[in-house]
Amino acid sequence: MSFSSRQRNEIPTSAEMRAMPNLPFFSEEHLMFQDVVDRFVEAFCSREYTREKDIAREYPYEAYASMVEQGFLGLCVPEAHGGMGADILFRTILQEGLSRYAFDMGAVYGLTCWGMDTLLHFGTQAQQAYYIPKALNGELRFSVSMTEPNAGSDLTRIALRAVDKGDHFLLNGQKVFASAAGSRDNVILLAVRTRPAEGKRHDGITMMLVPNDTPGLELRKMSTLSRHMSGTYECFYSDVRIPRENVIGDVHEGWKILGAFLVQERIGGAAMYVGNAQTAVQDAVRYASERVQFGQSIGQFQVIKHALADAATDIDAARLMTYHAAWLHAQNMPALKEAAMAKLFASEAGMRATTLGMQVLGGYAQLPEYDMERYWRDAKQNLVSAGTSEIQKNIIAKAIGL
Ligand SMILES: Cc1cc2nc3c(=O)[nH]c(=O)nc-3n(C[C@H](O)[C@H](O)[C@H](O)COP(=O)(O)OP(=O)(O)OC[C@H]3O[C@@H](n4cnc5c(N)ncnc54)[C@H](O)[C@@H]3O)c2cc1C
Structure with a gap:
């Protein structure tokens, strides 16, 4: 039934609500993918499931596993790395769908995509070979931790210190609001300061991969108003040793990755x-x-x-x-x-x-x-x-x- 022929009090479905026949940006494949996403969301990220997880403040592990099973993690990953090589419109369609019953459902998916995008563009071959297959098959997931007590909108104030010790870096300091950092098998994409801030404050920031079970790292869940499923964490780093091979891109050049x-x-x-x-x-x-x-x-x-x-x-x-x-x-x-x-x-x-x-x-x-x-x-x-x-x-x- 078309919108115009509806009787009063008939509520349009999600597909009808977003129907935009002239939307010039979609191919037939994009439209077909919208249907796939619609069915997936109702089956695995349903209203009832989402509500239950939000109330319990629990990470949606089951829904995430279904995203992995469906191959969604590889949607925009190049075929050479085991993905489908789709364009960003596909991911946009998926993120719109996943968030139908909670923004946070799309967010947990988006965080791992962010991690993979970062490694695919800036990671070493060894990092790509190790992390990408594991992210695609759900063995690990990513979160992103930039914000600190004194570095919110102004990330040039990042102060968490990482001292170069040759084969490793020694980290001391604090992050706040790291969403999903406490979820199982999580690897944090962490922004640290490797050189004291002098002159241009963008210089001297470095990105690193930090598994969330690394000794010396303590995570405390914050009692936030929103984002109950992913959970948001304060992260305390006390003499945390991170091997040099966990640096993403060049040391001191993390700003361009951010x-x-x-x-x-x-x-x-x-x-x-x-x-x-x-x-x-x-x-x-x-x-x-x-x-x-x-x-x-x-x-x-x-x-x-x-x-x-x-x-x-x-x-x-x-x-x-x-x-x-x-x-x-x-x-x-x-x-x-x-x-x-x-x-x-x-x-x-x-x-x-x-x-x-x-x-x-x-x-x-x-x-x-x-x-x-x-x-x-x-x-x-x-x-x-x-x-x-x-x-x-x-x-x-x-x-x-x-
Ligand atoms: C639930 C939750 C989840 C989050 N998840 C993550 C995460 O996963 N990873 C992560 O790194 N961070 C995360 N954050 C942090 C989030 O990105 C920051 O809260 C945000 O960047 C703002 O920083 P701030 O809170 O320090 O506010 P501030 O930067 O102190 O800003 C306070 C107010 O001042 C305004 N303001 C600041 N600068 C200017 C300016 N130049 N011009 C005009 N107005 C300005 C702001 O708009 C705001 O209204 C999360 C936060 C929350 C609450």
Whole structure:
């Protein structure tokens, strides 16, 4: 049934909600992949499973194992390394789908992709030969740890010290907010300072691979509002020995590695916000259709009807911006500004949609079994992680000449 022939009170499916017949960025293969992802999500990352894991604050190991089983980890890995060599639009479609019931589900997938992308571009042959097959078959997963107590938006302040001891580095210092760092078999992509900051503060940062069971590393789970499944950790390094072969790229040259995948990260983030915000709107529409007060469904009050129409419009716009940025990136065209705009707009649209959802569901919105509070908690965090809204605006302003 097409959208226009629907009867009032019939809630469109996810596929119908995102139907954009003229979306110029997709091939037939992309459209077929959307169907694969739809079926996968309902089977392995379902609403009930996601809710259960979020409430229990447990890493979604079963869903992750299914992603591995399905071959999703190798989606954008070159065929020479055992992957499928697909373009970034495929990954964007997958990340949008995985986040249907929680941003965090797409995030655990995205973190391992980030690790593999980094090694495929900057790693040694030995690192690629060791880590990529293990990441593809689920023997290990990656997390990324850059943030420190005094280095948030300004990562040039990274201070965790790594002293060169010849065949190894000795690490001392602290990180905060390292998502998924405490999950099983996790290898942390860690940004450290190998040379005291003098002059240009970008110099002297180095990236290293640190298995999370390395002696001297203590992880403490933080009690965050959002990201209950991946979990977010404080990491304390006391005389931690990291072999020299764990350095990624050149010593002191980590800054360019840190920056290399930010466009991709922002596009992936935007896709995940869109995927989750759409569910928030669908849930709110369903609730508004069913909830009767003053003798009619609350969705018939114009104030609610129009607010939900605005939210649906927001999400379509965010999706178009996201796939436009992904398409540019897939064509190897500059997408710095477009990715920042998509990330900014999609995260703010997600915040607006989930805040509206919290209002439409009234008091019931606060109960985990209605899911809206989870969408809303994660949406709040999405204005901060992967570069805050203010930082995205700084990037956009620079791109337009300010
Ligand atoms: C749940 C969660 C998960 C996270 N996961 C990870 C992870 O896996 N790995 C990781 O490395 N980090 C992670 N982070 C950290 C996250 O990336 C940082 O919180 C974020 O970069 C902002 O840093 P900050 O919190 O220190 O805020 P600050 O940088 O101190 O910013 C505070 C406020 O000042 C504003 N501000 C700062 N500088 C400017 C400026 N130049 N212009 C205008 N406004 C500015 C900011 O926009 C913000 O509103 C996570 C954080 C959370 C809460």
